[in-house]
Amino acid sequence: MMTRYLQITPLLLVLGLFFIGPILIISIVSFWDYNEFSLIPDFVWTNYQELFGSQVTYTIYLNTFKFTLLTWLCTFLIGFSVAYFLAFHVRSLSWQMALFLLCTVPFLTSNIIRMIAWIPVLGRHGLVNSGLQTAGIIDQPLDWLLYSDFAVVLAFVHLYTLFMVVPIFNSMMRIDRSLIEAAYDAGASGWQTLWQIILPLCKPGIAIGSIFVITLVMGDFVTVQTMSGGQSASVGVAMNNKRALLQYPAAAADAMVLLVTVLIIVALLMRAVNIRKEL
Amino acid sequence: MSKQDKSIHSPEPSPANHSRRKFLKTGGAIAAGVAAASGGFPMIWAQNIKNVTLRQFGTGVSNINAIAEQVKKDLGFTLEMTALDTDTTAQRVVTQPRSFDIADIEYFTVKKVWGSGNLQPFDVSKLKYYDKIVGIFKDGKLTPTSKIAQGTAPHTVGFVDSPTSKTFAKGETNWYTLVPTIYNADTLGIRPDLIKRPIESWTELLNSEFKGKASILNISSIGIMDAAMVCEAMGAITYGDKGNMTKKEIDQTMKIFTEAKKDGQFRAFWKSFDESVNLMSSGEVVIQSMWSPAVTKVKSMGIPCVYQPLKEGYRSWGGGLGLSRNLSGLELEAAYEYINWYLSGWVGGLLMRQGYYSAAPETSKLFMSDDEWGFWFEGKPAQNDIIDPFGNKLESAGAVRDGGSFYDRMGAVACWNSVMDENRYMVRKWNEFIAA
Numbered sequence: 001m002m003t004r005y006l007q008i009t010p011l012l013l014v015l016g017l018f019f020i021g022p023i024l025i026i027s028i029v030s031f032w033d034y035n036e037f038s039l040i041p042d043f044v045w046t047n048y049q050e051l052f053g054s055q056v057t058y059t060i061y062l063n064t065f066k067f068t069l070l071t072w073l074c075t076f077l078i079g080f081s082v083a084y085f086l087a088f089h090v091r092s093l094s095w096q097m098a099l100f101l102l103c104t105v106p107f108l109t110s111n112i113i114r115m116i117a118w119i120p121v122l123g124r125h126g127l128v129n130s131g132l133q134t135a136g137i138i139d140q141p142l143d144w145l146l147y148s149d150f151a152v153v154l155a156f157v158h159l160y161t162l163f164m165v166v167p168i169f170n171s172m173m174r175i176d177r178s179l180i181e182a183a184y185d186a187g188a189s190g191w192q193t194l195w196q197i198i199l200p201l202c203k204p205g206i207a208i209g210s211i212f213v214i215t216l217v218m219g220d221f222v223t224v225q226t227m228s229g230g231q232s233a234s235v236g237v238a239m240n241n242k243r244a245l246l247q248y249p250a251a252a253a254d255a256m257v258l259l260v261t262v263l264i265i266v267a268l269l270m271r272a273v274n275i276r277k278e279l
Numbered sequence: 280m281s282k283q284d285k286s287i288h289s290p291e292p293s294p295a296n297h298s299r300r301k302f303l304k305t306g307g308a309i310a311a312g313v314a315a316a317s318g319g320f321p322m323i324w325a326q327n328i329k330n331v332t333l334r335q336f337g338t339g340v341s342n343i344n345a346i347a348e349q350v351k352k353d354l355g356f357t358l359e360m361t362a363l364d365t366d367t368t369a370q371r372v373v374t375q376p377r378s379f380d381i382a383d384i385e386y387f388t389v390k391k392v393w394g395s396g397n398l399q400p401f402d403v404s405k406l407k408y409y410d411k412i413v414g415i416f417k418d419g420k421l422t423p424t425s426k427i428a429q430g431t432a433p434h435t436v437g438f439v440d441s442p443t444s445k446t447f448a449k450g451e452t453n454w455y456t457l458v459p460t461i462y463n464a465d466t467l468g469i470r471p472d473l474i475k476r477p478i479e480s481w482t483e484l485l486n487s488e489f490k491g492k493a494s495i496l497n498i499s500s501i502g503i504m505d506a507a508m509v510c511e512a513m514g515a516i517t518y519g520d521k522g523n524m525t526k527k528e529i530d531q532t533m534k535i536f537t538e539a540k541k542d543g544q545f546r547a548f549w550k551s552f553d554e555s556v557n558l559m560s561s562g563e564v565v566i567q568s569m570w571s572p573a574v575t576k577v578k579s580m581g582i583p584c585v586y587q588p589l590k591e592g593y594r595s596w597g598g599g600l601g602l603s604r605n606l607s608g609l610e611l612e613a614a615y616e617y618i619n620w621y622l623s624g625w626v627g628g629l630l631m632r633q634g635y636y637s638a639a640p641e642t643s644k645l646f647m648s649d650d651e652w653g654f655w656f657e658g659k660p661a662q663n664d665i666i667d668p669f670g671n672k673l674e675s676a677g678a679v680r681d682g683g684s685f686y687d688r689m690g691a692v693a694c695w696n697s698v699m700d701e702n703r704y705m706v707r708k709w710n711e712f713i714a715a
Contacts (some may be wrong), residue, residue, distance in 0.1 A: 038373065038395060056711045062713070124563050143491055146563070147547045228557075229547025230497045231540070233714035244366040245499075246373065246391075252470055 023259070030252035039248055047253035057240070061261075063235045067149070067224070068217045071156040075213050076206065078157065079164025083205075084198070086165075087172035100169065115155045115223055122154075123148035128271055147229030155227045160216055164209035171205030172198065207273040211266055218262050280555035311431075329355040331613040336361035337368055337383020340572070340635065341461045341598060344627055345668065353621055356613055364551075365498070372397055372601070381614060382601045386433040387500060387696040389456055389601075393436070393445065398601045400439050400454035405615050408622040409455075411639035416459040416597070417451055421689055430504070430522025430695035432598045433459060457599030458618050461630050464593035464688045467505075468559060468569030472583045481512040481591050484566060485539050494558055494567035495536075497548035499709035501696055503529070504594050505568045506536050508693065512591045522697035526704055533708045537715045559584055571634045574681070575673050586681040590698065592693030593682075599638070631655050632668050636685060658684030 030047055035038040051057050082103065090096045106114060121127045122145040129141040144150055175198065183193045221236030235258050242251035335358055336342065338575045342362040350358045361369065369388040371378055376397035384392065392398065403409055414420045419427045419434035438448040439455055447456070468477050474489075484493055488665075496502050507521040507528075516531050518524060524532070539545070546564050555573045558564040560582050569586065577584040600621065606614055620626075627637030628646025632655065637643040644652050653659035658680050665674040682688045699705055 050707075054707070054711075056707075056714050060714050119557070120561075123561050125561060143546075225550070229494075229545075230550060230713065231545065231548060233710075238710060238714065241706075241713075244370075245706055246366075246370055247706075 026252045026255055029249050030256050031044055031267050032249040032252075034247060034249045035068065047107045047250050048184065048257075050250065051253050051257060056233075059240050060233050063232060064187060064236075067152060067234060068214055070153045071160065071217050072210060072213050074153065074157040075161045075164045076160050076210070079168055079209060080202070080206070082161075082165050082209055083169040083172055083202075084194075086169055087175075103162060111159050112222065114159060115226060118151065118155055118158070118227065119146065122151055145167055147227070147230065147231060149232060152224055152226040152232060155223050156217055156220070160213050163212035163216070164206075167204070167205040167208040167212075168202055171202040203273045207269050210269060214265055214269075215262055218258065220266075284580055294395050319421060326608060328616075329615055330635075331610055332357040333380045333614060333617060334359045334361070334378070334612065335381040335383060335600075336363055336371060336379050337600075338363065338365055338385065338598065341383055341630065342574060342628070345629060349625055350617060350620070353625070354613075354616055356617075358617065376603060377605060380603050380606055380610065381617070382603065383460070383597045383598060384457065384601055385596060385696065386436060386457065386459075387596070387698050389436045390431060390698045391518075393439075393447070393456060396445060397488070397604050398456070399606070400442055400456050401458055401615075403453045403455050405447045406455070406458065406622070407619045408639050408642060411622065412642065413420045413458060413638060413643050415462070415689065416599075416638060425690060428592075428595065428692040428694050429518075429520045430595075431697035432695045433462075433599075457601045458622065459597055459599040460621060460626070461599075461635045461637070462595065462597030462689075463635050464595045464682070464692055465568070465570060466589055466593050466682070467566055467587050468555075468574045468577070469585050469587050470559065470562065470565040470583065471569050471585050473477045473562060478566070478587050479590050481508040481589050484509050484568075485513070485535075485544060487544070489544070491543050492563070492565045493545050494547050494549055494555070494564045495545065495630065496555070496568045497550050498711060499706050500698060500702075501594075501596075502548075502568070503532065503705055503709060504694055504696060506532050508594060508684075510535055512589075521694045521698045524701065524705070526701055529701060529705050529708050533712050537712050540712065540715055541676070547688065575634055575667075579673055582616050588682040588688075588691070592691045593688065594694050594696065595692040596696040629668050634673075634680075636689065640685065654678075654680060656685045658682075658687060 029039065031043050031045070033042040033044050045247040086096055086099055090099060090177060106168065119126075123129070124141045124146070126146070128145060129138075132138045133141065163199065168222050179197055179201075183197050190198070219236050221234060221240045223234055225240075235254065239251050239254040239258070242248075242254065284507075320664065329356075333356065342360045344360060347358040347360050365385055365388065368382065368384050369392050372382050372384060372392045373395045376395075382398065414422070415426075416433050416437055419432050436447050437459075438450070438452045439446070439454045439456060440448045440452055442454060444454070449456070467478070467481065467484060473492075483489070484495070494504055504521060505522070507516075507518060510516040510532050511518055511521065513535075515535055516528060518528055543555050547554075547558055549558060549567070552570065552573055555567065555569055556576045558567060559569070559573070559577045560580055571586055574584050574586040600618060602611070602614055622639045622642060624637075624639070624642035624646045627639060627643025629671075631637050631640070631647060632651055634655065640656060644656075647655070650662045651665065654661045654665055654674070660679050661674055661676050663676050664672050665678065667673050682691075
């Protein structure tokens with residue numbers, strides 16, 4: 001009995017110190033009061049009242065959900081296709097590994113750099129616009145390429161597609177190839193095999209990838225800030241603004257609401273797909 | 280506001296810096312904490328002042344390593360510099376009082392941070408160059424006839440009645456909250472090559488001619504002022520005091536700007552110096568709120584950019600050095616020595632040659648060539664190329680500073696950066712505008 005407790009102690013300590021502890025502190029601070037220059041320990045609901053009482057909160061959440069949904073859709077479509085190609089079209093294992101590693105190469109650079117690199121490409125006088133103009137396709141530069149919701153989603157997709165590729169690829173590699181042969185023998189078309197065999201068997205991978213992408217996008221502030229030119233807001237941006245203005249309790253309340261929202265989404269995903277069972 | 284006993288500091292621990300110096304200081308810190316300020320404790324006077332290390336943080340503009348190097352050369356002790364942004368600086372002063380000895384902060388944030396009690400005022404009688412400091416930082420007047428601008432004018436938060444006072448004094452006293460170091464007058468930056476016509480008023484920021492090509496800075500306390508300058512110039516709103524707006528005035532201002540935003544007037548909002556430079560140099564934006572050195576940076580890239588003087592006047596800002604409440608004994612002496620050196624001219628020259636103004640311009644003159652002084656301070660045409668302290672060419676011979684002389688520019692200040700009584704409301708409204 002004693003050894004069992006001792007065995008779980010290290011994990012418990014790490015989780016308690018770096019995960020449960022901070023969250024507890026944030027939830028406590030979210031009930032504190034504050035003024036311009038200090039936090040006042042208290043138990044008030046004002047932070048939550050101001051949050052739920054403001055129209056902006058709903059606009060921001062709606063905006064964040066929009067970014068999340070679009071990003072999820074794009075990363076899923078691209079991630080699934082890339083994983084499918086790697087798993088089923090590339091025959092040799094060494095090529096699979098080589099191409100898979102190639103996918104991860106951009107991730108060796110900082111994600112800020114990968115994001116900012118888009119700015120000179122999409123700008124009014126950037127590569128895309130000057131290319132299109134030289135080719136005579138457009139007369140006026142396309143303004144919506146940069147500092148727009150399009151730019152935000154584009155950057156998100158670029159940043160996070162790998163998080164979809166990896167778990168889906170992993171799921172696909174576990175699929176027993178004889179199942180596909182059996183489907184083929186039973187007269188299923190390519191689409192039917194994809195839809196009725198591969199997709200259902202990839203569900204755990206898709207769910208894991210979705211959790212990554214959704215949590216990353218929901219909590220982001222740098223990408224939204226930079227790619228929208230500060231013109232769009234997300235939950236993270238609003239929270240960061242409050243933090244910068246020393247309004248820690250208000251930011252903490254924001255964080256708690258976001259945490260609960262994301263947990264609900266993850267719980268719904270877990271209900272739809274039993275990751276544990278199918279891993 | 281004696282909330283000190285009730286308030287607590289940030290939950291994040293201050294960096295554990297167990298240096299020898301810190302160890303020596305701990306005794307003093309504890310004594311000061313227990314005896315609440317006036318505590319005398321045995322000083323290690325035998326220790327040479329050269330062993331002192333002062334930790335300074337503040338906004339990037341004046342936290343230049345060249346200053347630390349010169350301090351080592353001229354005074355012998357070590358100055359550690361950390362460059363932060365305006366908000367973070369204020370935040371650290373309030374939440375991590377042990378993490379600094381000297382804070383380089385902006386005047387409008389003094390109103391926010393002084394109440395924390397983490398800063399101690401300067402004893403004016405120990406400031407060697409006090410009489411050389413310009414009137415803006417004393418009675419508020421640049422010249423005896425000047426009118427005092429709206430907003431948090433530095434002199435209104437410049438003095439306290441006693442070393443422990445948490446409220447500001449009405450006039451000059453012996454206790455100086457900050458020693459002013461750097462200030463400037465801000466206006467709109469424009470791309471004359473893309474606009475191709477004279478710009479004379481703040482109203483141009485919302486002119487539909489520049490739809491999708493305008494920008495404003497997204498730092499609420501400063502952005503709201505630029506917005507107010509525009510609304511007032513348009514004749515849309517008459518403000519009692521732009522630096523201290525009523526809720527109604529804030530609502531009206533944000534309504535005008537929100538409509539403009541929805542119409543697509545703005546290309547982007549910027550938060551950092553570099554963002555503003557990129558927006559301008561790439562031509563994404565042709566008219567925007569800007570800071571003087573950002574304009575200079577764009578120009579030095581060979582791209583035409585003008586820091587356009589406007590008929591309604593400038594929005595001005597100033598910064599100064601504040602002393603940590605924890606400083607005492609030898610370190611406090613060193614801090615005074617540093618401040619006196621700061622005002623003696625070398626730093627002033629360094630700042631003025633980048634386009635800022637020194638609090639004691641007279642002393643800076645000794646560290647500038649006649650041509651540099653003529654160009655930067657007197658608004659005269661440059662005789663030779665103007666080179667900044669880091670060796671970059673900023674202007675060619677014959678160029679004249681945008682806005683002219685010191686008295687032309689600082690004399691036309693319409694408003695100072697400020698913190699309003701309705702600050703919390705304003706911040707909320709500003710965030711709504713950004714999210715709109």
